[in-house]
Amino acid sequence: MRDKILAILEKNARIDPKDLASLIGEQEEEVRKEIERLEDEGIICGYHTMVNWSKTDLEKADAFIEVKVTPQRGVGFDQIAERIWQYPEVTSIYLISGNFDFAVFIQGKSMREVAMFVSEKLSTIDGVLSTSTQFILKKYKEQGTVIEAPKKDERILVS
Amino acid sequence: MRDPLNSFIEAIPPSGIRKFFDIVSEMKDAISLGVGEPDFDTPWHVREEGIYSLEKGKTFYTSNAGLKELRTEIGAFMKRHYDLSYDPEGEIIVTVGGSEAIDICFRAMLEKGDEVIIPEPCFVSYKPCAILAGATPVTIPLQEKNHFRLTPEELLSHITDRTKLLFISYPNNPTGAVMEREDLEKIAEIVIEKDLYVLSDEIYSELSYTGKPHVSIASLPGMRDRTIVVNGFSKAFAMTGWRLGYACGPKRVMEQMLKIHQFAIMCAPTTSQYAAVEAMRNGDEDIAEMRESYDQRRRYLLDTFAEMGVPCFPAQGAFYLFPCIKQFGMSSEEFATKLLEEQKVAVVPGSAFGDSGEGFLRISYAYSLRDLKKAMEKIRLFVDGLREKEGK
Structure with missing residues (x-):
């Protein structure tokens, strides 16, 4: 559970713990507790907003x-x-x-x-x-994120 | 002027997906959960190989069956992933997507009077392709209570003296159903007993969330020489636009398929083939990463539908859910149209995939969690609205 939580939070720190629990098939309460433990242990050191x-x-x-x-x-x-x-x-x-x-x-x-x-x-x-x-x-990419206008979904709407 | 058309072709109804696409395209700023392709870009190292091949001027035809290098890699991939052995010389053809492979397989195997069994709901092209091959499609309406798996009883009750081919496609579009080894074993037994062949479209084989690797019916005892396996790069490697698939099967069938392929297509796109070599060699990790992401969204959507009180069988494959909307007393098409009009969310009515899809919707989760959340919130509003109206 730990690895999955970290992998998801690393990309999306703002995710609702309820959704996070749903994504990995765990109980919300368990996920909340695990995040707290990760914070206490200093494995999660902080949450950061990338600003352009x-x-x-x-x-x-x-x-x-x-x-x-x-x-x-x-x-x-x-x-x-x-x-x-x-x-x-x-x-x-x-x-x-x-x-x-x-x-x-x-x-x-x-x-x-x-x-x-x-x-x-x-x-x-x-x-x-x-x-x-x-x-x-000029910043092109930071923390694994490409810094430019969000990419448009160009797929046809129904296929 | 004379009628320019083949009346046979004219009689084939247009795709149900297409019909809905036309409605959706009219609608500005609709959110769509209707796509049938990955939201990921093709992994960069794969794209890069395509680019390099162009830079090096590799812009000629390949051999009809496809680059030898690619066929060899496909053989290795089939062995590594599904424990299937095919000779790159004569048992593997690289095609323009899985779609072409299905078309040429039907045409190589079927003739007038032959019946091909097609379980529904299924992707929209199978039945028309069987008809184009001159055969008679016999559909089996699969049941939600069986999780849309084909049961031996259903199969037996549709076999006649004319049945030649059984078509199956698991993990399934549109239901997301999978068939596991035990399920397939029972089907294989009947196939062998009744002396049938199987065309197995396994295009979603890498997107299975059972925790166990996908099982190909061709890998079951006695089935290799009765099965043509169709697969491709579109779903597993997010390569839809490259138009690349492949067929593997017994030499005798593949020889004739190659003949059609050679006359109709010549060879699959060369650039795509070079990129695909890289995908087969070094793409296993990409697949695993994308699979995990789809699986997460699948769980999220299942939970969300459960909260909404919309029953949805726990699909374990592809990137679709197939929720049941029968409680609202509307047809799939009515529901989907109203949802689009009122909340601007596009989903495909289950009926587009066969009569047994009536009462269901196909929901694609090839979208970011952010998009899914937005769309599901709108579906929730719509469903709440319907219930309110009913209450009054």
Whole structure:
């Protein structure tokens, strides 16, 4: 039941537990309890709405920043990562393999704001050696979802 | 001017689905639960192979029976999924959809005076194709109480000296019925005893929700050489528009089917065949994913109809439910038409699939949960409205 619930919720976090129960052939009460357990265990970490900000009047600027750091004795990368994720501008941070150590995603109100954040906050953190900023110009697909107008059903109505 | 037409063809009534389609197309912003094809796109890796084949200029005819590579993969698929063994040389033909396979099979096997038994409700093309082949279709009205499975008694009571072929199609369009091994064994026994052949349209074979793999009647003892199995890519791989199916059976029959195919069609579309090779090789996971999704929606709809108080037998295959609307005292067509007029939801009247479909509706769940919810809410409103009127 667990795997099925997760598979469905991952794609549709807003589904009514009653419908979810129906889809997988379980009792609604059982499903509610299982979701609660998944939340308690931290397997479900949160629910998130994907917003295509470019279709709104609000200005947003997204950037992907590669960060090179010096790992610290005893705590490795984790302490620097924590320093970085504390900033509300940071939407995601990953430890990565390759030429850089962290991939950091930042969202700000404007490109200028993001650039200022990188030069004034991120680069000045102890242990950060260098950064490389890439502004995101257009989002095509995020979290498995293609970001464009919803696809029209072109099938003939009755067949 | 002389009459340009064959009176025989003129006498065949048009498809009941078609008739309803014409009504629905007139209606703007109708929500449809009427489609008979998957809502998924063809998996990308399959489409990509089609594209590559075009890029490489593979735009010529294939051999009449289809690409050798594809026939080999079909053979492997039939073995892997249904434990059926067919020789790619002579026992497998790639056709333009399952529809063509059925047509050429009827034409290769039947002649004037032959009777072909067709259990109803069933897809709309079988009876006309049998008539076009010159044969006489004998329909069996299947019963909801038997979950629309063909019973040995029903079969026996329709066999005459002229019966040559039994046509079956499970999982079934429009009922969603399946027949399991035990059910098929009883039918096979009669087929062998009465020396009949079987044409088994198994186009929905991968969409079975019994928890057990689909059983082909051809895999039962003594049945392989009496059965022509028709299958295809449309439903399992969401490839309806590619128009690709196949037929497998004993060489003697396939040879004659190939002759018709060769004269009428030449070969199935080449691009589709290349894409299909990829589907057969690496598509099992796609099938499993889509099957799970259909199964979820099936359960959701069964629960929703139960809540509405509209009885619906627990169909276990294809992507259709066949709820019974007899309690409302209307014909299927009246019900479907009123539902369309009042709530703008299109469903196909069960009567389009044969007289025994009267009193039922075909509901397709090849739609997103969101669309299904919207449509079911409207059906609920409609049903509530009918009950209110009755109350007054």
